Amino acid sequence: MAIDGVFxxxxxxxxxxxxxxxxxxxxxxxxxxxxxxxxxxHHQNWQFLISSELNFPSCFLTTxxxxxxxxxxxxxxxxxxxxxxxxxxxxxxxxxxxxxVINIKAFNELGDExxxxxxxxxxxxxxxxxxxxxxxxxxxxxxxxxxxxxxxxTIVPKATYRYPDKQGTINPFSPDLTDWQKMEMLNQLEGxxxxxxxxxxxxxxxxxxxxxxxxPVLIKAxxxxxxxxxxxxxxxxxxxxxxxxxxxxxxxKTTLFxxxxxxxTLLSKIVRRExxxxxxxxxxxxxxxIEAEKRLKTKNIALLLQANLYRIKPGESEIMVEDFYxxxxxxxxxxxxxxxxxxxxxxxxxKIKKSEKALKHLNREIAKNxxxxxxxxxxxxQINKASDSDLQEIxxxxxxxxxxxxxxVKVKPPKSYLTYQGDGATIxxxxxxxxxxxxxxxxxxxxxxxxxxxxxxxxxVILRTNELTEKLIRICAQLAALHSSFSQSSxxxxxxxxxxxxxxxxxxxxxxxxxxxxxxxxxxxxWDTLKKLLGPGVQS
Numbered sequence: 001m002a003i004d005g006v007f008x009x010x011x012x013x014x015x016x017x018x019x020x021x022x023x024x025x026x027x028x029x030x031x032x033x034x035x036x037x038x039x040x041x042h043h044q045n046w047q048f049l050i051s052s053e054l055n056f057p058s059c060f061l062t063t064x065x066x067x068x069x070x071x072x073x074x075x076x077x078x079x080x081x082x083x084x085x086x087x088x089x090x091x092x093x094x095x096x097x098x099x100x101v102i103n104i105k106a107f108n109e110l111g112d113e114x115x116x117x118x119x120x121x122x123x124x125x126x127x128x129x130x131x132x133x134x135x136x137x138x139x140x141x142x143x144x145x146x147x148x149x150x151x152x153x154t155i156v157p158k159a160t161y162r163y164p165d166k167q168g169t170i171n172p173f174s175p176d177l178t179d180w181q182k183m184e185m186l187n188q189l190e191g192x193x194x195x196x197x198x199x200x201x202x203x204x205x206x207x208x209x210x211x212x213x214x215x216p217v218l219i220k221a222x223x224x225x226x227x228x229x230x231x232x233x234x235x236x237x238x239x240x241x242x243x244x245x246x247x248x249x250x251x252x253k254t255t256l257f258x259x260x261x262x263x264x265t266l267l268s269k270i271v272r273r274e275x276x277x278x279x280x281x282x283x284x285x286x287x288x289x290i291e292a293e294k295r296l297k298t299k300n301i302a303l304l305l306q307a308n309l310y311r312i313k314p315g316e317s318e319i320m321v322e323d324f325y326x327x328x329x330x331x332x333x334x335x336x337x338x339x340x341x342x343x344x345x346x347x348x349x350x351k352i353k354k355s356e357k358a359l360k361h362l363n364r365e366i367a368k369n370x371x372x373x374x375x376x377x378x379x380x381x382q383i384n385k386a387s388d389s390d391l392q393e394i395x396x397x398x399x400x401x402x403x404x405x406x407x408x409v410k411v412k413p414p415k416s417y418l419t420y421q422g423d424g425a426t427i428x429x430x431x432x433x434x435x436x437x438x439x440x441x442x443x444x445x446x447x448x449x450x451x452x453x454x455x456x457x458x459x460x461v462i463l464r465t466n467e468l469t470e471k472l473i474r475i476c477a478q479l480a481a482l483h484s485s486f487s488q489s490s491x492x493x494x495x496x497x498x499x500x501x502x503x504x505x506x507x508x509x510x511x512x513x514x515x516x517x518x519x520x521x522x523x524x525x526x527w528d529t530l531k532k533l534l535g536p537g538v539q540s
Contacts, residue, residue: 002228003058003122005096005191010214010229011245012093018046024086029076030066031265032384033142050120050129052142056253057127059120060246069272078140082116096171096191098122136161144385157488159527172206182206202234216248217241227252263391268383274403275376282369289362295355300325302348305333312341375510378457382432389416393434401509414438425465425472429479436460436511446500451476454493458484475533481525490524
């Protein structure tokens with residue numbers, strides 16, 4: 001990938017020229033890993049697209065319009081809360097690394113001016129977009145990285161943001177180095193792609209290229225095209241030049257990386273569409289329930305009619321009776337003059353029986369529908385946090401649940417669940433339904449312990465130990481809470497019990513279970529606390 005540190009060095013200048021001092025009027029998230037900031041700056045409207053798609057992470061000014069989901073992603077909602085109407089103070093690069101930082105000043109709910117940072121790490125398959133406060137406390141990120149996925153960094157809410165390890169690299173734009181020294185230390189230069197390194201070797205110079213005037217180009221070289229912010233003399237092939245770096249990136253993204261992260265976008269789109277359908281269905285069911293309950297209220301009318309049946313004369317269209325259910329006031333009961341008094345009474349009781357039957361059916365359907373909505377919402381959360389292997393497992397689940405068109409697949413045992421070992425214990429954490437089911441119902445032994453957030457979607461956490469200590473309980477409870485929909489809440493109730501007390505709900509989609517003999521611990525989810533509890537002796 002040619003978006004290296006030098007490329008970003010020049011891109012940041014272009015972005016600053018257009019966006020610095022601009023106001024963020026609107027924020028959209030068209031897909032799980034794409035964000036668009038709508039900015040008004042220098043009497044112009046700009047669309048600043050930030051894409052963390054794993055095959056081609058990039059940021060640029062776009063002219064293309066994208067379709068947004070009916071229900072915004074939670075990350076988008078968080079950014080709207082903190083950044084909308086904010087002013088872009090500055091866009092800058094961390095040394096010559098592949099990290100773009102956007103400083104934004106905005107007012108909080110109390111009217112105080114606050115500084116926020118958007119860190120965009122353009123690092124291939126580890127690309128991420130992270131929102132922090134001024135003290136670098138992480139507020140949210142488009143991809144969460146928990147302990148065990150990266151040794152040195154945790155990218156989750158409430159953790160402290162830390163830069164990736166640079167491993168002693170040197171900024172090639174440093175004024176303290178001569179061009180000759182840079183060539184001597186070529187392998188130590190920060191943010192240099194193999195493509196650019198080959199160009200340095202071809203010219204025998206670093207400065208001759210990196211200080212060159214920007215002239216964005218797409219080179220149709222063999223065996224694959226190349227692109228950069230200026231021409232690369234060591235490559236042969238037809239050149240297409242662009243007026244801006246953004247227009248070059250947009251062309252490359254559109255033509256060369258069209259399929260980037262298609263699976264995540266596809267799965268999210270399918271689940272969100274089904275979720276919208278189920279929510280609409282639930283609203284209709286509740287309307288039907290209200291009508292059925294209204295019809296059931298005629299039961300008192302039928303009983304009053306029954307008590308006054310002897311008073312009804314053939315051919316009457318109504319009868320006035322004393323309502324002994326409501327202080328004895330007189331009420332009129334409608335009758336069908338074509339029916340006998342007994343037939344009129346039977347007609348009322350028939351309607352009541354139908355209403356009672358409808359109520360039972362509607363309550364069953366509503367409960368079923370609400371479970372389906374919980375299941376789909378948990379899937380969306382899992383897709384947003386999923387790695388490539390996790391996505392494949394979720395795809396298999398959607399195929400087997402017939403939410404995704406295609407033949408059913410044989411489910412293989414998952415491999416990408418989290419594992420922690422230390423203090424004589426082993427802990428497993430499921431990140432999706434397939435992993436949760438496997439850990440709880442296949443891998444776990446009856447004597448293991450099972451942890452789960454109370455009454456909310458969360459990871460199934462399995463603990464195998466000979467001694468259940470307070471520390472292990474807190475570690476497992478933190479893991480369950482942090483891998484749940486309550487990860488940003490406080491005082492989260494986490495239930496735990498022996499695996500032998502956990503039963504899968506028959507016929508229920510996902511990884512829903514029932515359990516007994518549980519105890520409950522209340523946890524404030526916090527990644528820094530978890531890391532301290534895990535300690536240096538725990539391997540992940």
